[in-house]
Amino acid sequence: MARLERVLEFISRRSIRKGWLALVILFFLSFVIIPTIFVLTYAFTNWDAINSVVLSDPVKMTMITNAIINSFEIAGLVTLIDFMAGLPMAWIMVRKKFRGKALVDTLIDMPLVVPTAALGFSAALFWGIAPGDIVNPLGLGVVSSPLLLLILLHIVFSYPYMVRSLSAILEQIDQNYETAGRTLGASPLTAARTITLPLFRAGLVTGIILCLARSLSETGGTVIALATLSGSKGFNTGPTLIDGWKAIAQTTDPNYNAALAFVSILLIIIALVLMVLIRVVVKRVHLPMGKVWPRPEKLLSRGFFPKLKDSSTMVFLAVMVLLPSFFIFTCVFVFNPTSSGNWGGFGSSIIYSFTVAGVVTLVDLALGVPLALYIARGRSKRLPEVIDTMVNIPLIVPTAALGYSLSLFWVGGNAVNSDVGMLLVILAHIAFTYPLVVRNVTGAVEEVDPAFEETARTLGAKPIQAFRRVLLPMIKSSILAGAIMAFTRSLGETGATRAVVSNANTAPNFIVTLITKAPKDFYSAALACIILIAISYVLMLGLRYFTRRGKGAN
Amino acid sequence: MPTVQLSKVSVIYGSVVAVDEVDLRIEDGEYVTILGPSGCGKTTLIRAIAGILVPTRGEVFIGEKNMKGVPIEERDIGYVFQNIALFPNMTVTNNVGYGPRVHEKSKEAQVEIAHKYLELVKLLEKMEMFPSELCGGEQQKVSLARALATGAKLLLLDEPLSALDARVRVDLRYELRRLVKRLGLTTVHVTHDQEEAMSVSDRIVVMRAGGIVETGTPAQLYTRPLDIFTANFVGETNLFEGWVTHREEGKSAIELRDGSIIDVATCECAEGDAVVVSVRPEFVFPFTEGMRTRITQTIYMGNYWRIVGMAASEDTVEFDVPVAEGNLYHEGQEVYLMVNRKAAVVYQRPREGIAEAVKLE
Numbered sequence: 001m002a003r004l005e006r007v008l009e010f011i012s013r014r015s016i017r018k019g020w021l022a023l024v025i026l027f028f029l030s031f032v033i034i035p036t037i038f039v040l041t042y043a044f045t046n047w048d049a050i051n052s053v054v055l056s057d058p059v060k061m062t063m064i065t066n067a068i069i070n071s072f073e074i075a076g077l078v079t080l081i082d083f084m085a086g087l088p089m090a091w092i093m094v095r096k097k098f099r100g101k102a103l104v105d106t107l108i109d110m111p112l113v114v115p116t117a118a119l120g121f122s123a124a125l126f127w128g129i130a131p132g133d134i135v136n137p138l139g140l141g142v143v144s145s146p147l148l149l150l151i152l153l154h155i156v157f158s159y160p161y162m163v164r165s166l167s168a169i170l171e172q173i174d175q176n177y178e179t180a181g182r183t184l185g186a187s188p189l190t191a192a193r194t195i196t197l198p199l200f201r202a203g204l205v206t207g208i209i210l211c212l213a214r215s216l217s218e219t220g221g222t223v224i225a226l227a228t229l230s231g232s233k234g235f236n237t238g239p240t241l242i243d244g245w246k247a248i249a250q251t252t253d254p255n256y257n258a259a260l261a262f263v264s265i266l267l268i269i270i271a272l273v274l275m276v277l278i279r280v281v282v283k284r285v286h287l288p289m290g291k292v293w294p295r296p297e298k299l300l301s302r303g304f305f306p307k308l309k310d311s312s313t314m315v316f317l318a319v320m321v322l323l324p325s326f327f328i329f330t331c332v333f334v335f336n337p338t339s340s341g342n343w344g345g346f347g348s349s350i351i352y353s354f355t356v357a358g359v360v361t362l363v364d365l366a367l368g369v370p371l372a373l374y375i376a377r378g379r380s381k382r383l384p385e386v387i388d389t390m391v392n393i394p395l396i397v398p399t400a401a402l403g404y405s406l407s408l409f410w411v412g413g414n415a416v417n418s419d420v421g422m423l424l425v426i427l428a429h430i431a432f433t434y435p436l437v438v439r440n441v442t443g444a445v446e447e448v449d450p451a452f453e454e455t456a457r458t459l460g461a462k463p464i465q466a467f468r469r470v471l472l473p474m475i476k477s478s479i480l481a482g483a484i485m486a487f488t489r490s491l492g493e494t495g496a497t498r499a500v501v502s503n504a505n506t507a508p509n510f511i512v513t514l515i516t517k518a519p520k521d522f523y524s525a526a527l528a529c530i531i532l533i534a535i536s537y538v539l540m541l542g543l544r545y546f547t548r549r550g551k552g553a554n
Numbered sequence: 555m556p557t558v559q560l561s562k563v564s565v566i567y568g569s570v571v572a573v574d575e576v577d578l579r580i581e582d583g584e585y586v587t588i589l590g591p592s593g594c595g596k597t598t599l600i601r602a603i604a605g606i607l608v609p610t611r612g613e614v615f616i617g618e619k620n621m622k623g624v625p626i627e628e629r630d631i632g633y634v635f636q637n638i639a640l641f642p643n644m645t646v647t648n649n650v651g652y653g654p655r656v657h658e659k660s661k662e663a664q665v666e667i668a669h670k671y672l673e674l675v676k677l678l679e680k681m682e683m684f685p686s687e688l689c690g691g692e693q694q695k696v697s698l699a700r701a702l703a704t705g706a707k708l709l710l711l712d713e714p715l716s717a718l719d720a721r722v723r724v725d726l727r728y729e730l731r732r733l734v735k736r737l738g739l740t741t742v743h744v745t746h747d748q749e750e751a752m753s754v755s756d757r758i759v760v761m762r763a764g765g766i767v768e769t770g771t772p773a774q775l776y777t778r779p780l781d782i783f784t785a786n787f788v789g790e791t792n793l794f795e796g797w798v799t800h801r802e803e804g805k806s807a808i809e810l811r812d813g814s815i816i817d818v819a820t821c822e823c824a825e826g827d828a829v830v831v832s833v834r835p836e837f838v839f840p841f842t843e844g845m846r847t848r849i850t851q852t853i854y855m856g857n858y859w860r861i862v863g864m865a866a867s868e869d870t871v872e873f874d875v876p877v878a879e880g881n882l883y884h885e886g887q888e889v890y891l892m893v894n895r896k897a898a899v900v901y902q903r904p905r906e907g908i909a910e911a912v913k914l915e
Binding site: 174176177179180181182183184185186187188190194195198199292294298302 | 626658
């Protein structure tokens, strides 16, 4: 006991605590923030290269312009559709009670944890007109435009983010406001529109930014969807352009590094500026919601129309989100089995992915929780706020650009052997998953009244004991949720991985290679997708189990 | 002009009966308070009147019209919430003008009506502020103005004062009654604060465990409560256990457990019945004979002393003495107590025991 006492005494010393904190912040800056945006320096150090390789090459310039316009066009439209379809869904999930709600809740989360590579293949087979050799007769096969296909695909995995952010805010808004409005004579629709909706702003910002960022980042599913659609040659988004050029830079023409850097810089800057603009605009702009139309709104509040709204919301979920994600399962029956399936290779890629995701999650936890505590409980005001803002940067930067920036920071963008490659992949995944853990835990800690820890301190507990015995049990479920989010994101990531090491042996990359590189093996790819979906699903059930239990304990 | 009539209204959540077959009639222009401890179903009842929830069984009539299937917004009511619920994104004027706004009044009319009612609650100077910039009492006044601005003649107040500071609460309750009476509204006011209920109401409805215990004017409930629960819950009281030993018009005798006798003016019970006598502390006096009592505590209350003692009959007794006489009493002292026989109320001793009969849940 005496020794434990002394250890506690030692780690509770002010200097030790300060040193540890400095270490955590140093890690955050040098392993997360700086590598993420390091590519920006390329513009200053290698402007000549950019000038000669990119700016003076009209073909490349056209490709870049088109790709970036495509990226933002897709992201914008996807976010708009997500919002319009997500708002009624948030209402249903928060305000309505019905049988099977828990199931719908789980289904909405589904696309959040499934690797987008698997979703991309599934959605493309469902919607798209595939080249002759992989037509799935059960698919709709109606979409021939790559832009439309990518919009449909990006809706699948960004829709849950919108629904989640809007529901989170709706849950915070006291339903009494609406009830008060109704006692004053407003019909349900009028009350919702004039009272609740204007209070949505914060949730709207989060939802829009998450959807935009997710769509701008997406690489794996996009590459696969384009490869599965006939006649999509030459169509690129920002991330697929990086993806394609990275492979060239690593194998045949190192000159492409300048082009890569240029695209990355453009993507990062436009994304950051856009996010700041959204924050400002959504907060400032007052929608002209003042006018009310009592009679038509009353008519729309009752009987047929609310039912129509709710059922079309459910149909949207089923047709636009769920069917495309699960469609892959039909491929087992439709495709001709190939005997040449490289299952040993897939097995080792899964092991590789799990190793990376495991290490990434552990590092995120060990260094993310302390930073979250500092942000939520830090005594000074300025620094925690600055860090809080910086934490969002890796979430907003498209992961392909992040990956390229990181490889530029650590190895100058050069090809590396497989051991260093794995280390780089781990570092890249830490960069974009670390904020997830920090965000989750910060939110949870801010919810907990500091009085609990203060009480523990008045009872004689040292800060570390107060944390372990009092705070930790209260935020455990959020830490777990953050950890599982980080794990599944790492497991599903393609863009950052391929931008660091274009032939890294991760499971999503394995699937991308099966579909995009000759000899193409669609049957094996479909099976691999199904296995990945199954694994992700088990992980998500684990997440729900832990978070549900956490809620029950409160 | 609205009356409110509840006939056999029950609200059931799963296996919990929140309101159990309540019948109640509230006359036009009457100020009725529903008083009860927390969890007695009073808020559920007022929500059923407003239409915020639909009763499981029974019917609600407002202005003699059955409210079955009539949504909240068409019941023409004003409702004030315990948590105030002012729209945080609107100014005070826009909050109060919301009712006129959804009733298709013109922009000018909205502002004009808002200002009229803000003037009524004396908050016109705060009209451009947001709710978060007001203190609790002001917020609740704005919320009242907002409820009145629809022109509704039935006002429902759901614990309107319980979120406020003690002092503000007292000021606001008189304000409330003054306004309501001036506008001639029918008012249903829900509260757990018996003092508040006494000071604002024409009539009080005492509720317990989903049902109505009794109704009456504040004076009736204080001086001659019909139920022992009311005697204990409305105001403070002493309860003595005993038997009726002698019964005659105007003067009956109750023998306590130690053999001492309390004389009471009225007694509905028969000779030999086990009874409980309820006497308010202000009607118990020290005297040269009567109940022998040992003082256990003396409490200075500012304008009087509250003396607490244990009678030889093992009933706890509380009584009040003027400030000037405070120094005559001290802990451990033995005194003799008499009660005002006209103020004593006799009840049959409840079968489940006194503690159970006056329990708040």
